[in-house]
Amino acid sequence: TYSSNTNASTSTQKARITIKGTGNYKGTRIVEFKINPVDLSKASFGKIEDKIYSGSAQTPMPAVKFAGKSVSASNYTLKNSANKNTGKATITIKGKNNFKGTKKVYFKILPKQVMNVKQTNATKSSVTLSWTKAAGNVTGYNIYKYNSSTQKYTYVGTTKSTKYTVKKLSAGKEYKVAVCAYEKVGTSKY
Numbered sequence: 001t002y003s004s005n006t007n008a009s010t011s012t013q014k015a016r017i018t019i020k021g022t023g024n025y026k027g028t029r030i031v032e033f034k035i036n037p038v039d040l041s042k043a044s045f046g047k048i049e050d051k052i053y054s055g056s057a058q059t060p061m062p063a064v065k066f067a068g069k070s071v072s073a074s075n076y077t078l079k080n081s082a083n084k085n086t087g088k089a090t091i092t093i094k095g096k097n098n099f100k101g102t103k104k105v106y107f108k109i110l111p112k113q114v115m116n117v118k119q120t121n122a123t124k125s126s127v128t129l130s131w132t133k134a135a136g137n138v139t140g141y142n143i144y145k146y147n148s149s150t151q152k153y154t155y156v157g158t159t160k161s162t163k164y165t166v167k168k169l170s171a172g173k174e175y176k177v178a179v180c181a182y183e184k185v186g187t188s189k190y
Contacts, residue, residue, distance in 0.1 A: 048107035087185035134181035146176035
């Protein structure tokens with residue numbers, strides 16, 4: 001029979017095999033063996049969706065799995081860093097109990113959505129837009145125009161102000177435009 005053979009061994013408790021004689025054999029023998037914790041590098045981690053800047057620390061919980069089964073949170077600790085401002089945030093997962101080692105997973109914190117986009121002026125070939133400054137440390141804004149043939153937004157230009165004039169438009173035609181805030185952190189743009 002086996003006992004204490006489910007979890008990783010500790011300094012005070014190892015897994016046991018109890019061998020009991022039957023037939024021509026009698027007596028009992030107990031053999032102990034060690035179960036080593038699993039290295040976190042062998043576990044899988046669910047993708048963490050991008051988060052939106054809120055002014056508060058972001059603390060998502062990554063899904064941790066080993067051999068296709070969810071790993072209980074009692075087997076690791078989480079430490080978040082760089083998780084408040086726009087940019088690349090880090091979650092450091094440190095194994096304990098049945099797991100050992102450390103693994104880092106990352107997620108992005110993006111600027112808040114641009115609000116109150118309005119048309120403030122229009123001519124036969126252009127339209128001027130204005131909007132409310134996005135929260136956080138926004139570096140600038142990218143402007144996009146919807147292309148109905150490709151069904152995608154294409155880049156038009158960038159501005160650091162809360163106003164932009166989209167040019168080279170055709171009179172009498174309807175256009176969809178989008179304004180997206182971005183922040184430059186180091187050499188990366190979010």
